[in-house]
Amino acid sequence: MTANARFPVPPGVASKAHINATSYEELYRLSVESPEKFWDKQARSLIQWRSLWRKVVSWDFAQANVQWFVGGKLNVSENCLDRHLLHRGDNVAIIWEGNDPQDVRRITYRELHREVCRTATLLKKYGVGRGDRVAIYLPMIPEAAICMLACARIGAIHTVVFAGFSAESLRDRINDCGCKLLITANEGVRGPKTIPLKETSDEAVAACPTIKNILVVRRTDTPCSMTPGRDISYEEELAALGDEYDTAVESMDSEDPLFILYTSGSTGKPKGVLHTTGGYLLHVTATHKYIFDIKEDDIFFCGADVGWITGHSYVVYGPLSNGATTVMFESIPTYPDAGRYWDVVERHKVTIFYTAPTAIRALVKEGDHHVKRYDRSSLRILGTVGEPINADAWLWYHDIVGEGRCPIVDTWWQTETGGVLISPLPGATETKPGSATRPFFGVQPVVVDEGGTVLDGNGVTGRLCIKYPWPGMMRTVYGDHQRFVQTYFSMYPGLYFTGDGCRRDEDGYYWITGRVDDVLNVAGHRLGTAEVESAIVRSGVVAEAAVVGIPHDVKGQGIGAFCVLRDDAGEGIDLVERVVRSVREVISPIATPDALWFVSGLPKTRSGKIMRRILRKIGEGEYAAVGDTTTLAEPSVVEEIVEVVKRSRDV
Ligand code: 7RM
Numbered sequence: 001m002t003a004n005a006r007f008p009v010p011p012g013v014a015s016k017a018h019i020n021a022t023s024y025e026e027l028y029r030l031s032v033e034s035p036e037k038f039w040d041k042q043a044r045s046l047i048q049w050r051s052l053w054r055k056v057v058s059w060d061f062a063q064a065n066v067q068w069f070v071g072g073k074l075n076v077s078e079n080c081l082d083r084h085l086l087h088r089g090d091n092v093a094i095i096w097e098g099n100d101p102q103d104v105r106r107i108t109y110r111e112l113h114r115e116v117c118r119t120a121t122l123l124k125k126y127g128v129g130r131g132d133r134v135a136i137y138l139p140m141i142p143e144a145a146i147c148m149l150a151c152a153r154i155g156a157i158h159t160v161v162f163a164g165f166s167a168e169s170l171r172d173r174i175n176d177c178g179c180k181l182l183i184t185a186n187e188g189v190r191g192p193k194t195i196p197l198k199e200t201s202d203e204a205v206a207a208c209p210t211i212k213n214i215l216v217v218r219r220t221d222t223p224c225s226m227t228p229g230r231d232i233s234y235e236e237e238l239a240a241l242g243d244e245y246d247t248a249v250e251s252m253d254s255e256d257p258l259f260i261l262y263t264s265g266s267t268g269k270p271k272g273v274l275h276t277t278g279g280y281l282l283h284v285t286a287t288h289k290y291i292f293d294i295k296e297d298d299i300f301f302c303g304a305d306v307g308w309i310t311g312h313s314y315v316v317y318g319p320l321s322n323g324a325t326t327v328m329f330e331s332i333p334t335y336p337d338a339g340r341y342w343d344v345v346e347r348h349k350v351t352i353f354y355t356a357p358t359a360i361r362a363l364v365k366e367g368d369h370h371v372k373r374y375d376r377s378s379l380r381i382l383g384t385v386g387e388p389i390n391a392d393a394w395l396w397y398h399d400i401v402g403e404g405r406c407p408i409v410d411t412w413w414q415t416e417t418g419g420v421l422i423s424p425l426p427g428a429t430e431t432k433p434g435s436a437t438r439p440f441f442g443v444q445p446v447v448v449d450e451g452g453t454v455l456d457g458n459g460v461t462g463r464l465c466i467k468y469p470w471p472g473m474m475r476t477v478y479g480d481h482q483r484f485v486q487t488y489f490s491m492y493p494g495l496y497f498t499g500d501g502c503r504r505d506e507d508g509y510y511w512i513t514g515r516v517d518d519v520l521n522v523a524g525h526r527l528g529t530a531e532v533e534s535a536i537v538r539s540g541v542v543a544e545a546a547v548v549g550i551p552h553d554v555k556g557q558g559i560g561a562f563c564v565l566r567d568d569a570g571e572g573i574d575l576v577e578r579v580v581r582s583v584r585e586v587i588s589p590i591a592t593p594d595a596l597w598f599v600s601g602l603p604k605t606r607s608g609k610i611m612r613r614i615l616r617k618i619g620e621g622e623y624a625a626v627g628d629t630t631t632l633a634e635p636s637v638v639e640e641i642v643e644v645v646k647r648s649r650d651v
Pocket of ligand 1: 263308309310384385386387388389410411412413414415416436498499500512513514515521524525526
């Protein structure tokens, strides 16, 4: 198979899809020529409003001010639940597949509505109301979605923290946005492991002055400590409530905040990406509907955790807003064995399957037999997200998993964008392995060179920017609007800068080549090099560290750390151990370095800036290609570093 293979839309797919090639071209043109007209119509048809807006969009990229559906009123929980009750109340909203394959729950829209109302009632009882922040530190259990929707129902702002993050990460997020309440579980179960969530929560909250209560969901029978007066049992409270619950919804302004989600950047601590109500809901509803070609009886599987934006938009909000059936998967793709995904597909008759390239690459290694022993005839569309997908993994996904029948939608987007911005539409777009293909409706990408000159025409390579707002875009960095302006709108004035490099090929197809800033993408997880470096230094044995992405055949990118030891660090293998432990405790096990090199100095310019370009080359094994080192304060360190790295790879 050649690298520039093309896969036409299968004829049977195009004729039944919401959008075909002709309607895509037509609608796309309308969406960029008259964006207000386009989005006005989508907003009226896809979302239920309590009152309509005065203005579709109002924006100013210089000040980083964007508003959609100004003056409109709605409630996200009402859109995801109440509006489906009349016609599809008995349809399954969530199929929960527990860590143990025998552990399955099916929750209808009517049942989900009840649970969300009950939880909302409970939140109010504990003083949570409109505008209050609530931290959700839960594993992939239905209660995670229920709590998110309960917050949305009463106008509280949730901030979901991935259940793999450390106490310190949890604490920083809670304190950054001043959460009143934390919702967690006694423990989580994931593959062969249990995760002591309540214990970690206790440790975090010890230094969180704004937390009044911890609501504890019981996931397992393992007891956990409960602090009287502060900790509340979710099950006991619900039992006491019985059917005495409130079904009221808060009428929210289109621009009222819906949630905050922390994401890593190239500098400093993770930033609180703030999404609002109307625009976000419309964007995830529209993208979910058209990109996955959602129909009434689809069973939609998105393997992401709700701790990430993909879980927010395509496990919870998009599918439920569309009244679809969403599969919530608690486990991992290799538990109890590498056939788990396809076992899930067979048992639940999944029709649309969405996962990350890293998971696909891990499964390729395990062999085709794990796939082939399950019936995948229910599958209709496959999707990927989170990082560039290499052609080999794409072709395996297409040929083996999808039996060559299912179009693949390679969806490019970010925490900041709220929903997908560039992706094929299954009934409209011919695909090329590794390309996210064409922009979604209303999205106006531009490619610029490093100096900011817009590169017109096709066959250009540069940095990806967007020149017009889209409804799901983030509105601010919580508590730091200046950082929002600085990070996204100051590099190339008048444009939103994504941080990604890309190529637009001769056909106008986009190929995302990865981050051009100091953000790593490790197994689809975003990490800042600065964040990891600071966690390494916190070990107490390292004076200075420089972190770069290194090639990794499953994770896409691995973490390579160059460390200069402190004079008083001593010697021995426990130095590695101390560095690793520190990273796990300060951030999370997902930030564990894949390679650690102790060196006596880092390559720096005379003004003291670390030259990562050189370290990246060495990390990639391109020892001869380090380029110009004449501007270095001490060019000799490069030779030493090369030696250290080579030696580590010989063994
Ligand atoms: C949804 C999500 C965002 C970064 C983004 C890219 C990379 C995401 C793709 C991709 C190539 C894709 N949000 N990325 N999707 N690169 N092709 N289809 O992942 O905020 O966690 O990460 O991920 O670099 O900027 S995220």
